[in-house]
Amino acid sequence: MQTRPPAPTDSDIRALIDLHLHLEGPLLPILHALQAAFGHIPDTAQPLIAAALNISKAEVHGVVSFYHDFRTAPAGRHILRICRSEACQAVGADALAAETLAALGLDWHGTTANGAVTVEPVYCLGLCACGPAAMVDDRVHGRLDSAGMKALLAEAGA
Incomplete structure (x- = not known):
């Protein structure tokens, strides 16, 4: 622990x-x-x-x-930001976000029990043509689906 x-x-x-x-x-x-x-x-x-x-x-x-980047409680070791913009929503980001939050048992801004991942909404990652998009720490990822998100979470230790 x-x-x-x-x-x-x-x-x-x-x-x-x-x-x-x-x-x-x-x-x-x-x-x-x-x-x-x-x-x-x-x-x-x-x-x-x-x-x-x-x-x-x-x-x-x-x-x-x-300012959404300031937090008043410690975050997890990794920050997962899931794009919530209209472009990403149009290609399934809402469902991907809901599935991810449910799988982790979190709400937005929550941190996994093991302290590995904090999940935050973001309102554009600049990958509008490659949605759904997410960012883990400083790395952006486009065209995510359930399998891609599960791989990112596994890599982050969630």
């Missing part, structure tokens, strides 16, 4: 915030740095960011919740 790393401390978070305070408009760079370091934006980071930037906690929360 894989153990999670210890939660970041306030001093870990403050150190990353301090590295970006000199920038003009440092909020997004701070959030990206936190996510890169910890795999998510820890809940304890939002008030620290707000205090450092002299903005409200609601403003920080609004930015974190607006």
Whole structure:
């Protein structure tokens, strides 16, 4: 069983915030740095960011919740993004997504019990002529069917 790393401390978070305070408009760079370091934006980071930037906690929360790439909980070792655009829907992406989520026993943004895969919706991968499309980590895959998706999930350890 894989153990999670210890939660970041306030001093870990403050150190990353301090590295970006000199920038003009440092909020997004701070959030990206936190996510890169910890795999998510820890809940304890939002008030620290707000205090450092002299903005409200609601403003920080609004930015974190607006951008779909920021997450407030750790993700799996692999991120599976399934395209939900109209072009992919027209060639069976909805059925493929439903089948995939059911097979994994997850809802969108869920992570498998073994921590291997987190499934997220995405609204275009630029493979409109090759749908249904999905992305595992940084690799895109087009013309997916059930067998292709099962192979991707097996490769990811789901």
